Amino acid sequence: MTTTLKTITVIGAGGKMGMRISANFQNSRYQVFYCENSPHAQMQVQAQGREISDADSVVRHSDVVILAVPDIALGAVSTAIVPKMKAGAVLLTLDPAAAYANLIAQRADIKYAVAHPCHPSVFLDRYTKEEHADAFGGVAAVQHVAASYEQGSDADRAELAKVVSVMYGPVEQVHWVTVKQLAYLEPTLVETVACMVGSFMKEALDETVKSCGVPEEAAKAMLYGHIQIALAVAFRSTNPFSDACMIAMEYGREKIIKEDWKQIFDEKELDIVIARMLKIDAIKR
Numbered sequence: 001m002t003t004t005l006k007t008i009t010v011i012g013a014g015g016k017m018g019m020r021i022s023a024n025f026q027n028s029r030y031q032v033f034y035c036e037n038s039p040h041a042q043m044q045v046q047a048q049g050r051e052i053s054d055a056d057s058v059v060r061h062s063d064v065v066i067l068a069v070p071d072i073a074l075g076a077v078s079t080a081i082v083p084k085m086k087a088g089a090v091l092l093t094l095d096p097a098a099a100y101a102n103l104i105a106q107r108a109d110i111k112y113a114v115a116h117p118c119h120p121s122v123f124l125d126r127y128t129k130e131e132h133a134d135a136f137g138g139v140a141a142v143q144h145v146a147a148s149y150e151q152g153s154d155a156d157r158a159e160l161a162k163v164v165s166v167m168y169g170p171v172e173q174v175h176w177v178t179v180k181q182l183a184y185l186e187p188t189l190v191e192t193v194a195c196m197v198g199s200f201m202k203e204a205l206d207e208t209v210k211s212c213g214v215p216e217e218a219a220k221a222m223l224y225g226h227i228q229i230a231l232a233v234a235f236r237s238t239n240p241f242s243d244a245c246m247i248a249m250e251y252g253r254e255k256i257i258k259e260d261w262k263q264i265f266d267e268k269e270l271d272i273v274i275a276r277m278l279k280i281d282a283i284k285r
C-alpha cells in the first residue's frame with residue numbers, strides 16, 4: 001500500500017543542498033523538520049526563519065528522511081539515523097555514489113531512494129531575468145530530476161515525485177532509473193565527461209590568451225558563441241558543421257582524446273571513480 005508522504009526531515013539543512021531544498025520546502029504543504037549539526041550552519045537555517053529540530057525527536061515521525069550531508073559522511077550518518085526511522089518511511093539521498101557503493105545503513109522495513117537534480121537544460125527557453133539567473137535550478141528555471149526508487153511501486157514513485165518536485169522545483173519531469181544507471185549519469189556522463197570538458201574549455205581559453213596573445217575579450221566572445229553553436233549542431237542538428245570544421249574537429253580528436261576513452265563506461269571503471277570520490281579503497285558488493 002502506498003503511504004501518503006506528509007512529514008519530512010532534512011538532515012544537513014544548513015549545507016549547500018540543505019539550504020536550497022529547505023527554501024523550497026518552507027512554503028510547501030509538507031510538514032518539514034530541519035536538522036543541522038554545525039553551529040554556523042544552524043545560524044544560516046535560523047536566519048531564514050526555519051527552526052532547528054533535534055533528529056532524535058523528529059526522525060521517528062517522518063515519512064521521508066533526506067540526508068543532505070556530504071557523500072563521504074553518508075555511511076556514518078545513515079548508521080546513526082536509519083535505526084530511528086519509522087517502519088515504511090523513505091530514506092532519500094541526493095547523489096547515487098554512496099548508494100551504489102553500498103555504504104548506506106540497511107533496514108528491511110524502510111525504503112531507499114536517490115534523487116539528483118538535472119539542472120536547467122542549456123536548451124531551455126528562458127523568458128525572465130530570474131530564469132536566466134538560475135543556472136543551478138530550484139529557483140526559477142525549470143529542470144528535470146533523475147531519480148531511483150527501485151523498491152517502490154509506480155504509486156510509491158508518483159508519491160515521492162511530488163516531494164522531489166517541490167524540493168527541486170520548478171520541475172518538469174522526474175526520470176526513474178536504477179541506482180547504477182544514476183551512477184552512469186553522475187559521475188560518468190555529467191562529471192567525468194561534461195564538467196571535465198567545461199573546465200577543459202576554460203583552460204583552453206586561458207591558454208589562447210596567455211600563450212597566443214589573443215585579447216581576452218575577443219577570445220571569450222568567440223568561444224562563448226561557439227560553445228552555443230557547437231552544442232546546437234551536435235545535439236540538435238540545427239545545421240551541419242562545415243567541411244573545414246569537421247577536419248579541424250578530427251585533428252582535435254586525434255590530438256586530445258584517447259582511443260580507448262569509452263572504457264569509462266565499464267563497470268570496473270565506474271567502481272574506480274566512485275571509490276575515489278568516496279575516498280574508500282573499493283566499492284562494497
Ligand SMILES: NC(=O)c1ccc[n+]([C@@H]2O[C@H](COP(=O)([O-])OP(=O)(O)OC[C@H]3O[C@@H](n4cnc5c(N)ncnc54)[C@H](O)[C@@H]3O)[C@@H](O)[C@H]2O)c1
Binds near residue numbers: 011013041067068
Ligand atoms: N553541492 C551540490 O552542488 C550538490 C548537487 C547535487 C547533489 N548534491 C548532494 O547533496 C548532498 C549534500 O551535499 P552538499 O554539497 O550540500 O554538502 P555540504 O557540505 O554543503 O553540507 C552538508 C551539511 O550537512 C551537515 N551535517 C553533516 N553531518 C550531519 C549530521 N549528522 N546531522 C546534521 N547535519 C549534518 C554539515 O554541517 C553541513 O552543513 C551530497 O550527497 C551531494 O552529493 C550536492
